[in-house]
Amino acid sequence: MSERIIFHIDVNSAYLSWEAIHRLQHGDPLDLRTIPSIVGGDPTTRHGIVLAKSIPTKKYNIKTGETLYSAKTKCPELVIASPNYQLYQRCSSAMKEILESYSPLIQQYSIDEYFLDYTNMEKLLGAPTDVALQIKNRIKNELGFTVNIGISTNKLLAKMACELEKPDKVHTLFPHEIPSKMWPLPIEDLFFVGRATSKKLRSRNITTIGSLATSDPHWLNLYLKSPGLLIWNYANGRDESLVRNTRSIVKGMGNSTTIPFDVENRETAHLILLSLVETVSTRLRQARICTQLVSVSFRTNEFFSYSHQRKIHSPIDCTNQIHEIICQLFDEVWNGQAVRHLGVRVSELCQNDFVQLDLFTKNFDRQRLLDQTIDQLRLRFGSHAVIRSSFLNSGLKALTGGVIQDEDYPMMSSIL
C-alpha cells in the first residue's frame, strides 16, 4: 500500500473574510481584511464576544472569544460586523463544490475546514503541491476568499501544516519535516492541547511540541490519562484516522441560549426552556429519533454553571413530554439565583420506529400526531407559522436555537 496524501483546507479568518467579500460584492469599497475588524455578537443582548478577527487586528492582542468591550478598549477604531450564518453556509458549500473536483473523498470538519484524501490522485491530476496551489488559487479567484492548505501523510499533520504561516499559503509537513517545522512550536499550537493541558505541561517544563514528543509516554499517561497518550502520539506526528465522507452517527442534540436579561422567576425559565425544547424536539423528530437521556443546564449571572439530567427508560420525542421533564429537572436544582443562560440537551438516541411498543402505558399518540402536524406546518409556512399561545405578549422567542436547514450538514466531531 502506498503512503497516503492528505490535504487540509482551512479558510483564513473565515467569518471575517466571508463578511469582507460579501461587502465588497455589494459595492462597499472597504475591504475589512485590510483594517482592524472583527465579527462579533451584540453586547446589548449579552452576546458580545469576538467570533473572528482580521489579521491587522492581531497586533492589538485581541483574541477570539474575548469581550467586545475589552477588544474596543484595546483598539478604539475597531470595526465590528454582525455574524451572518447563512452567508457562511453558502460560502462553505461553494468551496466544497470546488474541492469535489479534486477527490471523491472529502470530509467537512467544520464550516470552514475540510479534509481531502489525495491518495492515488497524483497520476490523474498532478503533484500534490501543484494541485494544492491550484485549489487555493481557484478558491481565491472564483470565490474571493483565501485559504491555507496543509499537505501530509495523515490528517493530524495536514492540519498542523495548515497552521504554519497564514494567509493564502500552501505548506507541507511530511514526517521527515516534523523536527524542523513542528517541534519548535509552543505546545499550545498542538491539536488537542487546550488551556488546562498546556498549564499542566508547562508546570513540568514541557513548553514545545518537541519536548512533549520526547517525554516518557508512560509518565504522560499517568499524569494526563488517555489524552496524555493521544497528544504524545500527535507530537510525534502519529495519527491513523481516516478521511470520512459519510456522516457520523449523531450522539446528541442540544440548544442553549444566553438570555438578554436575568431570569428571576420559574415561569419565565420554564417558557424559555419550552422554546429550546421546541427546536430540539423538532430536530429529533425530523431525524426520526427518540431520546433516552434528557439534560438541562443553566448559568447564573455570577457565571456558575449547573446541569441536571435524567435517564428515560422509554424513549420519547414529544415536545410536551420532554418539556415536562426538563422543567422538573430545572426545579430540582434551581435555588432562585438569577439565570443568564439556559440549555436543553437530549442524548442516548435511538430510532423512533420500535418505540410505539412502549407507548401503550401512556397514550401519547395524540401528542405525537399534534407534534407532527405542527412540524409540517412550520416546514411549509415557516417556523413561526405556529407558535404556542403562552409566548404571546411574553416578549420571548417562541423557538430558540439554531436549526441547521441543510440536512446534509455534517457536525464537527471533536476528534479527527
Added chain:
DNA sequence: TCTGGGGTCCTAGGACCC
C-alpha cells in the same frame, strides 16, 4: 453594554447487586 453556541469524549464517585 463583560464573558456564544454547537458538538464529543472521559472520569470520578455513589448506588446497587451478587
Added chain:
DNA sequence: TCTGGGGTCCTAGGACCC
C-alpha cells in the same frame, strides 16, 4: 464486630474542538 471486591449503571463536571 472493624469493614471484601468485582461489576454495572447513573450522574455531574470538565477536557477538548470549531
